[in-house]
Amino acid sequence: MAKMTGGRYIAEVLNGYGVTHAFLVPVIARRAMVEMGELGITRVITHGEKAAAYMADGYARASDRVGVCMAQSVGAANLAAGLQDAYLGLSPVVAITGHRPPMQMYRNAYQEIDHVQPFSAVTKYSAMVDTVEQLPHLLRQAFREATSGATAPVHLDLQGANGDDITNAEADLELIIEENFLSRPAFRPEPEPQRVREAAQVLAGARRPVIVAGGGVTSSGAQREIVELAEMLSIPVATSLNAKGAIPEDHPLSVGVPGSYSRWPANRVVSEADMVIFVGSHTGTQVTLDWTIPAIGIPVIQIDIDPSELGRNYPTTVALQGDAKATVRRLIEASEPTQDRADWTARAKQLTQDWHGEVDPLYNSDAVPIRPERLCGELTKALPQDAILMADTGHAGIWTGSMVDLKYPGQSYLRAAGSLGWGLPAALGAKCGAPDRPVICWTGDGGFWYHIGELETAARYNINAVILVNDNGALNQNKRGDDRAYQGHSGDPAELYGFMGLDLAKIAESMGCFGIRVDRPGDIQSAIEQALASGKPAVVDVKTDVEVSSPPPWNP
Structure with a gap:
């Protein structure tokens, strides 16, 4: 001492x-x-x-x-x-x-x-x-x-x-x-071998199983194991927001994010499954659409490091307490490869293709003000293969979760767990934690205003994250409800959600950051690339259509 x-x-x-x-x-x-x-x-x-x-x-x-x-x-x-x-x-x-x-x-x-x-x-x-x-x-x-x-x-x-x-x-x-x-996970506990064998046997009898990967997959580093298990057993994979990108989103078995911040094929596949394998998921309201997807009573295999989570919301057929990476590896070892689910995987793939067919015209829209779907498509193309994509909550989580595709294993997705305004400061922290990786944060102007002063912090410490602002001049997620509330009443509902519509790029420049404003959809990708290459903290202020809201989630 x-x-x-x-x-x-x-x-x-x-x-x-x-x-x-x-x-x-x-x-x-x-x-x-x-x-x-x-x-x-x-x-x-x-x-x-x-x-x-x-x-x-x-x-x-x-x-x-x-x-x-x-x-x-x-x-x-x-x-x-x-x-x-x-x-x-x-x-x-x-x-x-x-x-x-x-x-x-x-x-x-x-x-x-x-x-x-x-x-x-x-x-x-x-x-x-x-x-x-x-x-x-x-x-x-x-x-x-x-x-x-x-x-x-x-x-x-x-x-x-x-x-x-x-x-x-x-x-x-x-x-x-x-x-x-020094880092997480500190330990990788494994379940009892007999329970793993039971899970493998139950899973072998399912005709339409689906994996729902949660945040425990990301924190455990179990992405490769999830893909290997899915390919070995021909099982579609849905990911919570916290596990987005655990399987490349152009993989034939990927169906996207289910629940409330979702794309509808993910909800359809989970709803049609005859067994769900939850891996590192809290099975809360967001990923299950208030416990309706899947329905209570469906056979469930649940893997979680925290035993108190096993069966919390869905009674389990088999519960496996252990680290996600280690436990999925043991499940792979206990299982026999199968290709007997061709009809089921084809169904999942077709639903995903149908969804792409619906949204592709929006991805390619030349409308001005810019549609958020086009912004998602351009971000997907511009996102570096080793990037960390951050997302604020609300529409930022919905748009990025449902319509930005992470196609490379080196890409990561981190999202607000609940608090609007998290995105900007969290992105600065992420850049400090991973200084060699590009960090891009999607936030709306509503979230951006919460901690806009931290742009000065970013400039002072040269924390070169890129903040991509879906700038519709409003708390757009509130608009639909506020407009309905005013029906039959005098007054302007925009008083509850509208902002002044300032030039956020100029504000960023005044704080020592790189700023660029985008009014035309064809300029989005170039603006993101300029921001990444600027050598400064950067704000890309994209003027989007306040009349466009995210679609409601599909429910049974």
């Missing part, structure tokens, strides 16, 4: 676990900030705590390493609010905050509220650090918790409003870096 300050210890641990960036709003842990700088860790100072949490989330998802965000006591609740997406997206994030010392608590100390309740809702582990001697145990445990099992955010609350009671204190502290927890 060596005598050191708490600040030095935190910096050494972060460095030891491969953390390259920490995202924060000052002032928090000043001594640690100095020490982190000396070790080469970039301290990214953001314009809001939620943005810091979103950046840490994007960093973690893009790199599969722990993302770090920090805030002082008064900003802790804001940081907790930003962790909602990381929690829902099962992202390994360590959040560090400060809290007032015990003698100041419960006495109306300035700017202090309880931190337990806000963080208990959005973390799997939260601990108060009241002495510097606790750091070796609690900080190491934070990394263990964040990267193991079903990964999720964790929280450490350091004594002192700015955490300085801990970071300034000295003690003999043992520096231990556990290599298993």
